[in-house]
Amino acid sequence: MLSRTADHVYWLGRYAERAEEIARTLDVQYRLSLLPHERSSDSVGWAIVLRTLGLEAAYAGRHERLEPHRVLDFLAFDADNPSSILSCLRAARENARAVRGAISSEMWETFNSTWLEARAQAPSRFTALNVAEFVDWVKYRAHLARGVVLASMLRDEGYHFMQIGTFLERTDSVARLLLIRIACEAAASENGAVAHDYYPWSVLLRGLSAFESFRRVSRDSVRPQRVMEFVILHRDVPRSIYRSANLVYENLQAVANAQSGETERRAGLLHAELRFGTMATLAPRGDERFLRDLLARTADLSDRIGRDFLGHVA
Amino acid sequence: MERPALPCDEMYTADGHVRPHYAVYADWLTRQADDTLRRKRAEADSLFHRVGITFAVYGEQDGNERLIPFDIVPRILSAEEWRRLADGLRQRVRALNAFIGDIYHGQEILAAGLLTPEQVFCNPQYRPEMQGMDVPGGIYAHIAGIDVVRAGAGEFYVLEDNLRVPSGVSYMLEDRKMMMRLFPELFSLNRVAPVEHYPDRLLENLASVAPAGVADPTVVVLTPGAHNSAYFEHAFLAQQMGVELVEGQDLIVRDGFVYMRTTQGPRRVDVIYRRIDDDFVDPLVFRPDSVLGVPGLMAAYRAGRVTVANALGTGIADDKSIYPYVPEMIRFYLGEAPLLENVPTRILRRKDDLAYALAHLDELVVKEVHGSGGYGMLVGPAASEAELEDFRLRILAAPEKYIAQPTLALSTCPTFVEQGVAPRHIDLRPFVLSGREVTIVPGGLTRVALRAGSLVVNSSQGGGTKDTWVLES
Numbered sequence: 001m002l003s004r005t006a007d008h009v010y011w012l013g014r015y016a017e018r019a020e021e022i023a024r025t026l027d028v029q030y031r032l033s034l035l036p037h038e039r040s041s042d043s044v045g046w047a048i049v050l051r052t053l054g055l056e057a058a059y060a061g062r063h064e065r066l067e068p069h070r071v072l073d074f075l076a077f078d079a080d081n082p083s084s085i086l087s088c089l090r091a092a093r094e095n096a097r098a099v100r101g102a103i104s105s106e107m108w109e110t111f112n113s114t115w116l117e118a119r120a121q122a123p124s125r126f127t128a129l130n131v132a133e134f135v136d137w138v139k140y141r142a143h144l145a146r147g148v149v150l151a152s153m154l155r156d157e158g159y160h161f162m163q164i165g166t167f168l169e170r171t172d173s174v175a176r177l178l179l180i181r182i183a184c185e186a187a188a189s190e191n192g193a194v195a196h197d198y199y200p201w202s203v204l205l206r207g208l209s210a211f212e213s214f215r216r217v218s219r220d221s222v223r224p225q226r227v228m229e230f231v232i233l234h235r236d237v238p239r240s241i242y243r244s245a246n247l248v249y250e251n252l253q254a255v256a257n258a259q260s261g262e263t264e265r266r267a268g269l270l271h272a273e274l275r276f277g278t279m280a281t282l283a284p285r286g287d288e289r290f291l292r293d294l295l296a297r298t299a300d301l302s303d304r305i306g307r308d309f310l311g312h313v314a
Numbered sequence: 315m316e317r318p319a320l321p322c323d324e325m326y327t328a329d330g331h332v333r334p335h336y337a338v339y340a341d342w343l344t345r346q347a348d349d350t351l352r353r354k355r356a357e358a359d360s361l362f363h364r365v366g367i368t369f370a371v372y373g374e375q376d377g378n379e380r381l382i383p384f385d386i387v388p389r390i391l392s393a394e395e396w397r398r399l400a401d402g403l404r405q406r407v408r409a410l411n412a413f414i415g416d417i418y419h420g421q422e423i424l425a426a427g428l429l430t431p432e433q434v435f436c437n438p439q440y441r442p443e444m445q446g447m448d449v450p451g452g453i454y455a456h457i458a459g460i461d462v463v464r465a466g467a468g469e470f471y472v473l474e475d476n477l478r479v480p481s482g483v484s485y486m487l488e489d490r491k492m493m494m495r496l497f498p499e500l501f502s503l504n505r506v507a508p509v510e511h512y513p514d515r516l517l518e519n520l521a522s523v524a525p526a527g528v529a530d531p532t533v534v535v536l537t538p539g540a541h542n543s544a545y546f547e548h549a550f551l552a553q554q555m556g557v558e559l560v561e562g563q564d565l566i567v568r569d570g571f572v573y574m575r576t577t578q579g580p581r582r583v584d585v586i587y588r589r590i591d592d593d594f595v596d597p598l599v600f601r602p603d604s605v606l607g608v609p610g611l612m613a614a615y616r617a618g619r620v621t622v623a624n625a626l627g628t629g630i631a632d633d634k635s636i637y638p639y640v641p642e643m644i645r646f647y648l649g650e651a652p653l654l655e656n657v658p659t660r661i662l663r664r665k666d667d668l669a670y671a672l673a674h675l676d677e678l679v680v681k682e683v684h685g686s687g688g689y690g691m692l693v694g695p696a697a698s699e700a701e702l703e704d705f706r707l708r709i710l711a712a713p714e715k716y717i718a719q720p721t722l723a724l725s726t727c728p729t730f731v732e733q734g735v736a737p738r739h740i741d742l743r744p745f746v747l748s749g750r751e752v753t754i755v756p757g758g759l760t761r762v763a764l765r766a767g768s769l770v771v772n773s774s775q776g777g778g779t780k781d782t783w784v785l786e787s
Binding site for chain 1: 363364365540548549550551552561563564
């Protein structure tokens with residue numbers, strides 16, 4: 001496969017996933033802001049979201065004050081924010097268009113019509129009243145796209161690169177979602193707020209489409225450490241970090257070339273640590289530290305894949 | 315001023331009867347309500363948007379990709395009409411390929427005095443880099459788009475030969491797909507010759523001209539990139555053929571061979587179906603500022619290590635200054651009488667033709683010999699006094715730059731416009747493939763001038779397209 005083509009499908013995977021992840025992050029934070037005991041720290045929560053996503057400066061460049069509805073708009077529809085949902089849908093579509101000959105027609109049509117619909121509805125669709133509706137729409141378009149990819153894309157290198165992009169992005173996003181939660185907890189305890197573990201952590205689980213699964217599997221109440229462990233290590237949870245890292249590794253093996261040995265080793269090591277580790281061995285210096293390291297390792301893998309396969313220059 | 319004779323209509327005879335090959339369709343059409351047709355057309359538009367069959371408009375944001383308007387009334391040719399046309403097209407393209415080969419080798423046509431050396435060598439489309447070079451099978455124009463119109467009582471005339479990078483075939487295929495989706499019942503009522511195998515034929519054709527000794531050739535489509543107005547077609551053809559769509563930056567020349575950069579390292583390329591102009595193919599030989607091409611490609615090509623389709627330098631045969639001589643070429647190279655006529659053309663470098671043209675400017679269509687796309691053209695009957703005067707001066711300043719043709723009464727075809735079904739002028743671009751043999755998928759791309767009375771069918775100037783049916787007898 002052409003390096004340039006592989007590069008486009010890789011980014012197609014990343015942007016499509018990022019659009020969905022931003023929607024999920026937004027959903028979680030919005031639901032939290034509706035909980036009575038978190039309401040006072042509403043803007044603190046949104047500040048943490050922006051900081052954890054690395055968008056603090058970009059937001060400050062656009063708006064003077066931190067207001068929830070502006071943050072929502074910034075994350076969902078701001079065309080000048082390259083990480084807004086709309087920008088991600090557009091970037092996914094542009095990458096798909098660049099390789100429309102190398103992916104299935106159904107895939108191209110799906111990404112294209114998602115973008116056309118999002119663009120047509122963006123200015124009118126979104127008010128604080130229908131965040132949930134919009135988030136659901138993005139999620140269902142993502143489900144549709146996943147189904148189309150699964151059912152129509154040739155299992156060639158392009159597929160593997162798209163999967164690598166998707167699951168690197170998901171690893172990164174889920175780690176950030178957990179970091180947001182950790183930071184919010186810290187902020188809440190500073191304010192002396194009473195911690196109601198159930199609500200924020202169950203909202204987090206719902207945001208990951210994993211609430212019912214957690215109930216069935218853990219047979220336990222919603223406690224932070226249990227949720228953390230579940231989201232990071234559980235083998236059967238579709239959005240768990242372990243599972244994403246595993247899929248990155250598997251797909252990387254499928255495209256290995258003469259120069260990719262070291263990248264493969266690093267991906268394999270990450271996979272093995274998550275596969276055989278426990279939270280105690282993985283995060284001896286705390287969950288936050290562990291998650292930050294994870295982000296660095298994901299970024300490292302992305303750089304190396306760019307150099308090994310996609311024609312990027314070091 | 316005398317108006318041109320009433321144009322003939324594809325569906326109706328002069329006395330208002332439906333032509334036999336349109337009978338089934340016309341009967342069906344009378345039973346359709348305008349509302350239904352309008353709904354179908356809206357459905358077509360939204361499908362074309364979703365599928366992304368759009369062309370980029372330069373200087374506009376990517377949100378503003380436009381559709382080429384699609385008309386839901388098909389253009390229908392009878393089996394007999396098509397047989398005559400196809401025979402003529404095959405003959406014409408064979409002669410054109412022979413001509414290009416001759417120009418770049420022995421130049422017998424110059425020795426015979428049919429053309430002057432100046433007409434060839436002073437033509438910017440002549441590529442000295444091709445002189446003396448052999449190409450596989452002696453084929454230069456592997457893909458030809460021949461623009462044909464009907465005038466008078468319905469005779470076919472060739473208006474223009476497109477032998478460089480003719481486009482539009484994707485619309486031929488997508489229009490058919492759309493018609494079958496919108497009106498499946500029409501295809502059970504009529505025996506319409508299928509066209510969907512074109513990409514298959516194209517791939518076969520390209521593989522057949524691979525460099526000698528390459529058993530399983532790797533074919534690629536070379537595009538200027540996603541911002542080119544015809545990008546959809548490039549991607550579409552690559553996908554339908556199952557080959558890589560490459561940009562110049564994806565190709566490298568190493569040790570005299572052409573390779574593409576892949577995730578598994580460099581891979582040999584044997585045939586390049588290029589959709590970029592000669593000028594941009596290789597910055598070492600042609601425009602040095604080109605970033606679309608591949609440095610060193612021309613050397614590999616000349617050494618016979620890669621085939622480029624269409625060959626470079628084919629423009630020498632489709633230039634408007636050469637066009638008037640094509641019927642002579644057919645006699646000269648094939649020893650046959652031409653089956654298809656040219657539009658009678660006056661060559662203004664000739665004194666008597668020039669005098670005639672200047673006297674009848676308001677009746678004629680005057681074209682710049684190196685212009686294309688409907689630009690640089692005077693349509694006499696539609697021009698103002700000032701425009702006529704302006705063109706008169708331009709012609710007098712450089713008569714060799716112009717040809718003149720009568721204003722043809724192009725045939726019309728019923729077309730669904732705002733007011734309902736009304737006649738609009740059309741042309742036809744069949745696509746002729748030359749490799750081991752010369753083949754044509756039945757039909758081609760019908761373009762229609764959507765404005766009432768307009769004769770200009772170019773998509774850049776408000777033209778639309780129609781599905782083209784060749785009925786099987």
